[in-house]
Amino acid sequence: MSKARPDKISHDLDTPTDLSKAAAEKISAALNVLLADAFALYLKTKNFHWHVSGRHFHDYHLMLDEQSDAIFATTDQLAERVRKLGAITLRSIGQVAKLQTIRDNDEDYVPPREMLRELMEDNKHMAAAMRKAHKLCDDHEDSGTAGLLETFIDETERRTWFLFEASRQEGSNAA
Template identity: 35%
Template sequence: MSLRAYLIVEMNKGDQNMSVDIGIEKGDREKVAEALSKALAETYAIYMKTHGYHWNVTGPQFRTLHLMFEEQYRDMWAALDELAERIRALGVYAPGSGRRMAELSQIEEGDNDVPSADVMIANLTKDHEAIATHLRDFIEVADEADDDGTEDLLIARLQFHEKTAWMLRSMQG
């Protein structure tokens, strides 16, 4: 089943118990929820990778990276809730399993082995740049639906990921 079909089925289930009248048409809410679900899944993938790197980083930059990764994963942890709650505010169920998140995300999962600190930095830089690119597309979906609330949320997430990518790039030689 496609993501769109899945969301429509889930949205229709929710509509049985709840009427959503927030000034955004149902079809537009579905499109925005689809974009938000992808943003949620990609945030989750980067969150998991960053948290794993926080636990396992070693080397001369240990303290700096350990603390930086913690700051980053804490921000993303809070963002996961904001993104999921926005999906629910649109009258759609948020994806709630690791499997579903992996299906929706274009971000590669974490490593089976523990990479070097330099590889961790390079991997996360690439991931933050990728989600920033995707967020621009998701913002456009929200804009087309005249969904200012989602636009604001996604713009804040875009700013976080662009800043994080810059900080990580600055740590590379």
């Protein structure tokens, strides 16, 4: 017998929803990309947290730890929202790698200001992707997912702001 099609969901996992099948599939697909990006951004933020150095080490180390925790906290909510829509979410690191749009950084050394700037751009990218997904939710009257995304957009903008301000200070001549 042939392997089940990837778009076919087991009856046991087919959570009922009042959204159309097409709407649930489109929204879930967008959420799974956001979830993959959240995992990628979490790991990159942790990477920079572990490898930051320099005169602002303590402040950056703590800020990046706080930010990585906040990013990781979104993953369960995104995945559970996909399941609430009756779809399947990520199952492996391989799926994350296939879906992520946030680029990895495997450099041996990244200067602190570059770390902060890169994370700032990644968070801006995430906010833009969340807005796009929010529009999709609005188009399909999915207020549950839209509300969740509104909170995550605000949190992402906060991270962007902190990274921007911290990177400006690093680049200045202030003592």
